[in-house]
Amino acid sequence: MEQTRFKLIISGIKLISDFRPLDTIHSRYVRDVQCSIGDRNTVVITGTICSEDQNKNFLIAEDLTIFFLRLFSLFGVNCRIEHFELDKGGDVLWDYPPVPTIDGKMMNDQICKVKSSFFEPQSSARFQAIQASTRVDVPHHFRTLAAFFFEELCPDWDDHVLGEFVEALLERYEGQYEKRLLELIDVLCDTDITDPRTNLNPSSRLRSAMQNASGSRFIDENVAQCILACIKAIYSQMRQGNYDRLTRKLVSSAHELLLPLVQKLLRSRTLDNT
Numbered sequence: 001m002e003q004t005r006f007k008l009i010i011s012g013i014k015l016i017s018d019f020r021p022l023d024t025i026h027s028r029y030v031r032d033v034q035c036s037i038g039d040r041n042t043v044v045i046t047g048t049i050c051s052e053d054q055n056k057n058f059l060i061a062e063d064l065t066i067f068f069l070r071l072f073s074l075f076g077v078n079c080r081i082e083h084f085e086l087d088k089g090g091d092v093l094w095d096y097p098p099v100p101t102i103d104g105k106m107m108n109d110q111i112c113k114v115k116s117s118f119f120e121p122q123s124s125a126r127f128q129a130i131q132a133s134t135r136v137d138v139p140h141h142f143r144t145l146a147a148f149f150f151e152e153l154c155p156d157w158d159d160h161v162l163g164e165f166v167e168a169l170l171e172r173y174e175g176q177y178e179k180r181l182l183e184l185i186d187v188l189c190d191t192d193i194t195d196p197r198t199n200l201n202p203s204s205r206l207r208s209a210m211q212n213a214s215g216s217r218f219i220d221e222n223v224a225q226c227i228l229a230c231i232k233a234i235y236s237q238m239r240q241g242n243y244d245r246l247t248r249k250l251v252s253s254a255h256e257l258l259l260p261l262v263q264k265l266l267r268s269r270t271l272d273n274t
Contacts, residue, residue, distance in 0.1 A: 001050050004057035008045040008065055009083040013076035015043045025067045026060045026241070042082060043072060055247035059139050061086055062248075066140045097256055098177040110267060126152075130263055138248060139238065142255040146235035149262050157228060161265070162221040165228070168260040169219060182218070185210065187253040188230040192245055195233040202229035231258050 018036045026049075033047035045068055049057040065084055073079045114127075129148040154161055173181035189207045194200065206226035213220050231254045237246065 001052065002054045002057060004049045004054060004061065005087040006045075006047055006049060006061045006064065007083070007085050008068060008081065009038055009042050010045070010069060010072050010076075010079055011040070011042045011082045012079035013043050013072045014041045025063055029057075029060055030064065052244070053247075055249070056243045058086065058248045059243050059246060059251065062139050097180065098172060100172065113267075126266065130259060130266065138252050138255065142251050143235065143238055145255060145258055145262060146231060149258060150232055150235060153262065153265060159221060161261075162224045162228075164264055164268075165224040165261045166217075166219055166221060168264040169224075169257070170217065172260045184253045184257050185219075185223075185227065187250055188227065188257075191230070191247075191250055193230070193233050193237060195229065196236050196240065202226060202233050206230055227257060230254070 015035065015037045018034065021033050021035060024030050024033060024047075029049055029051045031048050031050065033045065036044045036046070038044040045064075047064075049060050049064075051057050051060065061084075065081055069079060069081060126148060129145045169181060185206070189203055189210065191203050192201065193203060195202055206223070206229075209220075209223045209226045210218070213223055234246065234251065234254050237244075238251075
């Protein structure tokens with residue numbers, strides 16, 4: 001078993017005295033949690049996570065940050081995470097994804113869509129799904145994005161969506177960034193996750209699809225189908241609270257691969273007809 005200490009500081013709350021929470025999420029793996037009075041209206045939360053590997057510990061720690069932020073937000077004012085640290089790091093993606101290049105016309109084409117739905121709660125939630133992921137809540141952002149795609153935007157994706165996915169990935173990762181795209185896909189290929197709905201291993205199918213990709217491009221609709229199957233299997237497993245074999249690098253890769261498709265579909269569709 002691997003052990004990881006975590007420390008989280010949340011601002012916007014004035015704690016009267018130190019206390020120990022009666023329970024947390026992932027309580028099977030979390031122990032010795034202490035909430036202490038911090039400086040300048042903050043609370044300092046410390047504890048120990050013990051599971052089968054360090055990557056699982058990291059994912060659990062990120063879930064704990066959201067859990068405690070939600071808990072203290074029931075009482076505090078403008079609560080936010082001020083600091084988060086672990087005594088050991090996990091397997092992470094290196095470098096950064098490519099930043100898309102845009103022009104004024106591209107932005108102006110989307111203004112009407114964003115403006116017309118700005119005060120609609122449902123569309124606001126959709127945009128929250130594509131907003132930036134941070135280092136302290138990768139699982140939360142992935143679950144939000146995946147839930148939006150698989151449960152609302154495309155419960156049953158078709159060949160058109162797969163074509164859009166291929167186009168979105170090749171547009172985002174062109175030129176020098178092609179290597180990063182291959183690395184992201186390799187992360188999915190190297191995992192060993194079984195889809196709980198079908199009991200199949202989508203990673204092995206993705207490896208085969210990459211070897212048999214048609215045409216001059218290394219990604220085709222079949223590869224896109226397998227990538228989505230892998231991402232859905234990861235999402236399904238996380239929904240069950242099962243983080244076995246899920247690494248931070250895997251979840252980050254799945255999030256980064258799915259994001260361009262969701263953004264492309266949101267740009268091309270009217271928000272009241274998705």
